[in-house]
Amino acid sequence: MENQDVLQAQGGRAMFACGGQSVKFPVPVFIRESASVVGKKEGQGPLAELFDMVGEDDLFGCNTWEEAESGLQRDALHLALSKAGLHSTDLRYLFAGDLLGQSIATSFGLAQFERPLFGLYGACSTCGLALSLGAMAISGGFAEYAGCVTSSHFASAEKEFRFPLGYGSQRPLSATWTVTGSGAFILSGSRGSRSRAVITGITPGRIVDFGVKDSLNMGSCMAPAAAGTIQQNLQDFGRRPEDYDRIVTGDLGSVGQRALLDLLLERGVDISAQHMDCGIEIFDAKKQDTHAGGSGCGCSAVVLSAYILKQLEEGKWKRILFVPTGALLSKTSYNEGKTVPGIAHGVVIEHVE
Amino acid sequence: MENQDVLQAQGGRAMFACGGQSVKFPVPVFIRESASVVGKKEGQGPLAELFDMVGEDDLFGCNTWEEAESGLQRDALHLALSKAGLHSTDLRYLFAGDLLGQSIATSFGLAQFERPLFGLYGACSTCGLALSLGAMAISGGFAEYAGCVTSSHFASAEKEFRFPLGYGSQRPLSATWTVTGSGAFILSGSRGSRSRAVITGITPGRIVDFGVKDSLNMGSCMAPAAAGTIQQNLQDFGRRPEDYDRIVTGDLGSVGQRALLDLLLERGVDISAQHMDCGIEIFDAKKQDTHAGGSGCGCSAVVLSAYILKQLEEGKWKRILFVPTGALLSKTSYNEGKTVPGIAHGVVIEHVE
Numbered sequence: 001m002e003n004q005d006v007l008q009a010q011g012g013r014a015m016f017a018c019g020g021q022s023v024k025f026p027v028p029v030f031i032r033e034s035a036s037v038v039g040k041k042e043g044q045g046p047l048a049e050l051f052d053m054v055g056e057d058d059l060f061g062c063n064t065w066e067e068a069e070s071g072l073q074r075d076a077l078h079l080a081l082s083k084a085g086l087h088s089t090d091l092r093y094l095f096a097g098d099l100l101g102q103s104i105a106t107s108f109g110l111a112q113f114e115r116p117l118f119g120l121y122g123a124c125s126t127c128g129l130a131l132s133l134g135a136m137a138i139s140g141g142f143a144e145y146a147g148c149v150t151s152s153h154f155a156s157a158e159k160e161f162r163f164p165l166g167y168g169s170q171r172p173l174s175a176t177w178t179v180t181g182s183g184a185f186i187l188s189g190s191r192g193s194r195s196r197a198v199i200t201g202i203t204p205g206r207i208v209d210f211g212v213k214d215s216l217n218m219g220s221c222m223a224p225a226a227a228g229t230i231q232q233n234l235q236d237f238g239r240r241p242e243d244y245d246r247i248v249t250g251d252l253g254s255v256g257q258r259a260l261l262d263l264l265l266e267r268g269v270d271i272s273a274q275h276m277d278c279g280i281e282i283f284d285a286k287k288q289d290t291h292a293g294g295s296g297c298g299c300s301a302v303v304l305s306a307y308i309l310k311q312l313e314e315g316k317w318k319r320i321l322f323v324p325t326g327a328l329l330s331k332t333s334y335n336e337g338k339t340v341p342g343i344a345h346g347v348v349i350e351h352v353e
Numbered sequence: 354m355e356n357q358d359v360l361q362a363q364g365g366r367a368m369f370a371c372g373g374q375s376v377k378f379p380v381p382v383f384i385r386e387s388a389s390v391v392g393k394k395e396g397q398g399p400l401a402e403l404f405d406m407v408g409e410d411d412l413f414g415c416n417t418w419e420e421a422e423s424g425l426q427r428d429a430l431h432l433a434l435s436k437a438g439l440h441s442t443d444l445r446y447l448f449a450g451d452l453l454g455q456s457i458a459t460s461f462g463l464a465q466f467e468r469p470l471f472g473l474y475g476a477c478s479t480c481g482l483a484l485s486l487g488a489m490a491i492s493g494g495f496a497e498y499a500g501c502v503t504s505s506h507f508a509s510a511e512k513e514f515r516f517p518l519g520y521g522s523q524r525p526l527s528a529t530w531t532v533t534g535s536g537a538f539i540l541s542g543s544r545g546s547r548s549r550a551v552i553t554g555i556t557p558g559r560i561v562d563f564g565v566k567d568s569l570n571m572g573s574c575m576a577p578a579a580a581g582t583i584q585q586n587l588q589d590f591g592r593r594p595e596d597y598d599r600i601v602t603g604d605l606g607s608v609g610q611r612a613l614l615d616l617l618l619e620r621g622v623d624i625s626a627q628h629m630d631c632g633i634e635i636f637d638a639k640k641q642d643t644h645a646g647g648s649g650c651g652c653s654a655v656v657l658s659a660y661i662l663k664q665l666e667e668g669k670w671k672r673i674l675f676v677p678t679g680a681l682l683s684k685t686s687y688n689e690g691k692t693v694p695g696i697a698h699g700v701v702i703e704h705v706e
Contacts, residue, residue, distance in 0.1 A: 014494045015494050015495075015497065016493070016494045016495055017445055017494075017495055017496055017497065021445065021446075021468075021469045023495045026494075064689050066685060066686065066689065067689075092370055092374065093374075093557060097474065099455075100683065100685065101454030101455065101513075101683040101684065101685065102452075102454065102474065102476065102681065102682065102683035102686070103474045103681075104681070104682070104683045104685065104686045104691075107560060107681040107686075107694060107696075108686070108691065108694075110560070111559075111560035111562055111694055114559050114560075115374075115559060116374045116556075116557035116558055116559050117557070117558070117559065117560055117696065118473070118475075118482060118485075118486060118557060119473060119474040119475045119482065119696075120471070120472060120473060120474065121450065121455065121456045121472040121473065121474040122471075122472045123455065129471060129472065132471075133471060133486060136489060136490060136493055136495055137489060137493075139493060139495075140369070140489055140490075140492060140493025140494070140495070141367045141368050141369045141370075141379075141493070142368075142369055142370055142376045142489055142492075142493070143370055144368065144370065159685075160454075160685075203469075204446060204469035204470070204471060205469055205470070206464075206467050206468060206469050206470060207460060207463070207464035207467075207470060209464055328455065328456075328457070328460040329455065329457070330453065330454040330455035330457045331454065332419060332453065332454065332457065332512075332513075333419065333455070333457045333460075333461070336417050336419065336420075338457075338461065341460060341461075341464055343460075343470065343472075
């Protein structure tokens with residue numbers, strides 16, 4: 001049962017906005033191919049065998065962590081293109097971002113593809129942002145192929161947001177471990193031979209600020225935003241949690257997961273049977289000492305590419321809601337005593353026969 | 354004469370991609386209203402009387418430069434909404450960004466509007482990025498109204514990219530002065546009573562790296578990207594420079610302008626009669642000691658809102674190409690000895706009767 005609160009056509013154009021903040025695409029957008037590249041630690045975790053490429057050390061042959069992260073993006077996009085049998089010139093537009101100040105991993109990682117670039121910043125939600133805007137561009141008829149790329153790197157992120165690695169700072173159990181990895185996705189309006197996963201709708205998220213200031217408990221900072229986006233998605237599309245095989249958050253980790261489930265239960269929504277978190281899946285938290293789980297805008301991207309899309313392509317899952325979550329802080333905002341607001345962007349992905 | 358190299362429709366959808374990297378919108382997107390808020394220095398420049406709001410001091414009553422910049426975004430969007438007679442709930446999506454690490458001016462500036470936010474980063478080209486994606490969302494039928502907001506602040510930018518203001522560092526004459534200001538734009542598929550300016554096409558830009566490393570000569574860093582986007586736009590739409598009343602770059606300044614004109618002349622394109630640069634217009638460089646001109650993603654936004662759109666609305670200009678330019682660097686990339694690549698996003702804006 002779709003929510004019928006669809007905007008009226010204006011100025012001669014059909015409106016595909018549905019409900020309060022979602023879009024239902026008139027024609028589904030195919031995820032033609034994807035690729036995942038990860039670091040050494042991710043290659044020792046539970047999903048190790050599913051990734052396309054695992055680095056032997058996290059510098060990937062580069063001189064700096066930032067260059068290594070740029071290399072991750074480059075490798076992921078090259079791989080996705082080659083799987084799809086496409087050349088970079090086939091991509092009309094790139095939608096990409098990372099966690100670093102001024103998105104330098106993206107700028108230096110994707111320049112050599114020489115494609116028009118829409119630079120994005122949504123903290124760890126950026127994979128959802130890229131897929132949403134990429135799908136809009138395809139569905140609106142503005143591009144035949146679009147590439148969506150995001151990355152994060154443990155060491156570049158620690159340097160950007162926390163302390164020099166050499167300090168060996170201790171971390172509370174609520175902290176997450178930034179994933180070293182990049183995922184790339186090729187979207188298209190046409191199917192190609194193998195595509196079995198399509199984006200059918202999006203629920204772009206609002207900034208939600210519950211006043212949490214602890215940047216070492218980002219799960220709790222982001223859970224309210226995830227709850228808001230999930231609830232809005234169910235409402236806009238007239239769905240119940242069981243209409244999804246999985247409702248997948250990006251990097252809430254075990255602490256944020258508890259907060260999310262509780263927040264939604266308070267509002268009468270029980271997603272405990274469907275909920276899955278990429279940050280919880282990617283590491284064996286106890287054995288790998290990653291505390292609450294993985295995080296970073298590479299985390300949800302590589303788990304989507306390596307694990308989730310495979311379930312959809314094989315038809316084990318028919319429909320999922322992918323909700324990468326972002327914590328909107330910087331060194332400066334933290335030092336100035338600001339809160340850490342969250343944002344979460346929802347993408348509906350379905351299996352097609 | 355439109356370039357006929359239009360992509361074939363795929364999967365049942367019409368394709369509006371034109372030429373190598375541009376989009377020609379099937380139905381023009383109205384710029385319903387806009388607003389500009391600037392700092393004290395901008396309010397003493399040649400465009401002083403055109404801005405909607407001028408601050409008395411650059412803290413705007415806040416405790417930090419970053420909060421002041423967030424306030425600029427908030428004020429600009431409030432003003433634009435009120436001019437348009439709209440409420441924030443009328444905006445389906447926001448497209449916004451700034452220059453600070455992790456875009457905190459935007460996160461803390463726009464959260465209270467409680468609208469879904471697409472966070473963007475394109476350095477000083479972000480106004481073009483926001484208008485391009487906003488126009489795609491409107492033209493594709495995904496939103497009835499969209500808000501596009503960008504900002505910069507002299508003091509927050511100096512802190513982010515250069516030296517503490519207290520050092521009183523000297524600046525070379527090629528340096529630009531970051532504009533304290535924010536521009537907000539309300540896009541819609543429907544006209545409203547007063548709209549006289551429409552977005553008819555876009556040419557999203559690629560990253561162009563000529564190997565320049567001098568972050569105090571950003572005009573030269575960005576000029577190659579601007580040249581590429583302008584040349585591509587002319588080619589994709591089958592136009593000559595004289596088909597535009599103005600070709601407006603964002604913040605090349607006087608040094609970058611020379612580089613741009615020379616680069617294009619080398620390729621047989623003479624835009625000297627049409628070229629205008631927002632960074633050159635906003636300050637009286639000699640009297641105001643701003644060296645090569647203004648810069649920042651507030652610069653092109655406030656000049657577009659306060660000056661350029663007025664010429665289009667009054668019909669003095671019929672068609673312009675707006676090309677905000679961005680320098681893709683961070684403190685970290687600079688310290689690691691990287692180059693400063695550029696990017697420039699082109700937006701075609703026309704007068705309608």
